[in-house]
Amino acid sequence: MQQGRHWLIGAPVSYYTAKVRAYLRYKRIPFFEVPATREIYRDVIVPRTGVRFIPVLISAQDVAVQDSAAIIDHLEAHYAFPRVEPLGPIGQLLAALLETYADEWLLLPAMHYRWNVPENRAYAMEEFGRLSLPTGTLAEQRELGELLAAPFAGSLPALGVHPTTAPAIEQSYQELLGELSAHFARHSYLLGERPCRGDFALFGPLYAHLYRDPASGRLMRELAPRVADWVERMREPEASSAPAESAGYESWPQTLEPILARMFRELGPVLQSTLARLAEAQPSADGFLPRTLGWHSFSLGDVSAERAVFPFNAYRFQRAHDHYTRLEPHERERADTLFARVGGLPLMRTPLPFRLLRIDNRLKLAAAAASSAHGVALH
Numbered sequence: 370m371q372q373g374r375h376w377l378i379g380a381p382v383s384y385y386t387a388k389v390r391a392y393l394r395y396k397r398i399p400f401f402e403v404p405a406t407r408e409i410y411r412d413v414i415v416p417r418t419g420v421r422f423i424p425v426l427i428s429a430q431d432v433a434v435q436d437s438a439a440i441i442d443h444l445e446a447h448y449a450f451p452r453v454e455p456l457g458p459i460g461q462l463l464a465a466l467l468e469t470y471a472d473e474w475l476l477l478p479a480m481h482y483r484w485n486v487p488e489n490r491a492y493a494m495e496e497f498g499r500l501s502l503p504t505g506t507l508a509e510q511r512e513l514g515e516l517l518a519a520p521f522a523g524s525l526p527a528l529g530v531h532p533t534t535a536p537a538i539e540q541s542y543q544e545l546l547g548e549l550s551a552h553f554a555r556h557s558y559l560l561g562e563r564p565c566r567g568d569f570a571l572f573g574p575l576y577a578h579l580y581r582d583p584a585s586g587r588l589m590r591e592l593a594p595r596v597a598d599w600v601e602r603m604r605e606p607e608a609s610s611a612p613a614e615s616a617g618y619e620s621w622p623q624t625l626e627p628i629l630a631r632m633f634r635e636l637g638p639v640l641q642s643t644l645a646r647l648a649e650a651q652p653s654a655d656g657f658l659p660r661t662l663g664w665h666s667f668s669l670g671d672v673s674a675e676r677a678v679f680p681f682n683a684y685r686f687q688r689a690h691d692h693y694t695r696l697e698p699h700e701r702e703r704a705d706t707l708f709a710r711v712g713g714l715p716l717m718r719t720p721l722p723f724r725l726l727r728i729d730n731r732l733k734l735a736a737a738a739a740s741s742a743h744g745v746a747l748h
């Protein structure tokens with residue numbers, strides 16, 4: 370990969386690659402996309418990042434960055450315009466919350482529909498094979514696709530996708546489509562007339578899985594054509610001169626409230642419990658956290674089930690929480706009015722008794738700064 374250019378290593382089937390690709394296109398940042406073949410994993414991804422995740426950005430300065438949010442942050446430092454961060458602090462907080470919801474929670478419907486609907490599953494396996502072995506025969510690609518897809522399909526129980534939760538996951542997703550349809554009837558993007566990081570994040574599951582996978586794509590177009598239109602808009606988002614928060618409402622559109630309420634109802638307790646688990650976690654000898662910290666129960670609709678505890682869920686939320694704790698008192702009051710309406714106050718007011726740091730693409734726990742370490746009330 371030649372220096373002086375940005376290279377995005379990823380895949381058309383990949384959730385978080387879609388997020389970064391839409392961001393790069395919106396910013397009009399020139400880049401080349403490289404499919405994550407077996408050779409690219411062996412020669413670039415693993416040696417440069419130490420982990421096996423996509424997307425990876427190899428920047429024009431030859432810096433290797435993994436994690437979709439870290440890639441966006443890295444590029445934002447070099448390309449200020451068009452802005453993707455909302456102007457106001459509450460807008461920034463909401464964008465980070467929506468990013469957390471899209472990155473961490475919409476994995477459930479995205480993975481459920483991909484791996485439990487036979488038509489989607491067959492399509493995804495072929496796509497995995499084509500990506501990894503572009504010059505192989507169809508039979509070779511299918512065989513390899515099946516092998517490579519196994520760990521992804523096998524991750525469903527850890528995410529909380531079980532036969533018992535599948536109906537609730539479908540119901541929640543279809544209700545979300547209704548809420549998004551109502552929102553996109555009035556606004557082009559989540560926070561108004563210009564995409565924010567929440568839009569890019571939401572594009573990950575809604576495009577790479579739930580629009581591209583054939584059976585899911587039909588479902589979206591049938592149930593929520595306006596959401597499908599937003600997906601199309603996000604594929605090549607136009608740089609707009611409109612402020613990220615449009616005038617006429619107090620930094621957030623009202624039609625966002627049911628979506629925030631859903632997020633706090635479904636993901637809120639999972640985050641609370643993850644924070645509590647982290648507060649008790651014993652660091653390993655090297656100080657890094659494992660990818661999962663045991664299991665906990667969660668509820669969706671009327672069902673309860675088990676899922677793994679993912680420290681990364683809390684890491685993504687930490688950015689939103691930081692925005693919240695930095696609000697000036699008059700802004701805090703406005704944000705609290707909103708959070709009280711959408712059921713988010715207990716979570717937002719939970720102090721984080723630690724900092725999660727991301728070092729060498731792995732998470733580490735550090736003590737909270739003295740000023741914010743006011744008691745551990747994690748219930």
Ligand SMILES: N[C@@H](CCC(=O)N[C@@H](CS)C(=O)NCC(=O)O)C(=O)O
Binds near residue numbers: 386
């Ligand atoms: N937090 C990471 C997540 C990246 C991620 O999970 N990527 C998927 C593909 S879309 C992957 O590489 N998974 C490999 C694995 O789960 O081991 C990001 O935002 O980039």
